[in-house]
Amino acid sequence: MKQDPRFPNLFILNHPLIQHKLSHMRERDTSTRTFRELLKEITLLMGYEITRDLPLTTRQIETPLVTIDAPVIAGKKLAIVPILRAGIGMSDGLLELVPSARVGHVGVFRDPETHKPVEYLVRLPDTTDRIFILCDPMVATGNSAVHAIDVLKKRGVTDEQIIFLALVAAPEGVQVVQDAHPNVKLYVASLDSHLNEHAYIVPGLGDAGDRIFGTK
Numbered sequence: 001m002k003q004d005p006r007f008p009n010l011f012i013l014n015h016p017l018i019q020h021k022l023s024h025m026r027e028r029d030t031s032t033r034t035f036r037e038l039l040k041e042i043t044l045l046m047g048y049e050i051t052r053d054l055p056l057t058t059r060q061i062e063t064p065l066v067t068i069d070a071p072v073i074a075g076k077k078l079a080i081v082p083i084l085r086a087g088i089g090m091s092d093g094l095l096e097l098v099p100s101a102r103v104g105h106v107g108v109f110r111d112p113e114t115h116k117p118v119e120y121l122v123r124l125p126d127t128t129d130r131i132f133i134l135c136d137p138m139v140a141t142g143n144s145a146v147h148a149i150d151v152l153k154k155r156g157v158t159d160e161q162i163i164f165l166a167l168v169a170a171p172e173g174v175q176v177v178q179d180a181h182p183n184v185k186l187y188v189a190s191l192d193s194h195l196n197e198h199a200y201i202v203p204g205l206g207d208a209g210d211r212i213f214g215t216k
């Protein structure tokens with residue numbers, strides 16, 4: 001795990017498997033099917049890292065031989081919240097890791113002119129005593145990420161209950177998220193160079209939603 005001195009709550013998951021798979025995803029000619037499979041594989045690897053600090057407690061269980069106090073994840077239950085639509089490409093992998101997690105949805109699209117998020121759907125599970133993993137492959141301007149975090153916080157979710165998981169981020173977007181929500185932890189596979197004039201991440205991988213779903 002790597003950090004950038006500019007962004008104290010940004011964690012870059014630079015595991016070789018994650019980096020190798022991401023490079024393949026970036027390639028222009030990678031097929032929709034492969035892109036989707038790689039995203040799921042990366043999400044599984046990232047999910048493993050971001051759940052590393054989940055608190056454990058013990059529960060008494062009986063093995064065929066003895067009774068033991070066995071470690072189980074304590075208290076807080078997980079909710080996975082993809083930001084539609086590209087976030088769905090990541091929530092599938094996370095659900096394989098934590099099949100009993102609740103799933104919420106935040107639907108936001110980017111106004112092509114203003115690049116500001118326009119909300120069209122919010123459905124969330126009960127927010128008490130839960131850890132929310134918000135996911136969106138790209139943090140570009142950061143506006144959708146800030147909006148989704150706002151949505152959770154308006155419902156009483158605290159900074160400490162939120163983990164934001166993305167594949168690729170632009171420094172401009174991370175700055176926006178950090179300014180608005182300095183205490184929310186953001187995990188990414190790569191912090192790229194910059195945003196271009198159309199608010200695409202460079203070098204990036206193009207439009208993540210289009211590449212996951214095979215649309216144009």
Ligand code: URA
Nearest residue numbers: 140200201206207208
């Ligand atoms: N959204 C994407 O899918 N790609 C970008 O580069 C920026 C925003």
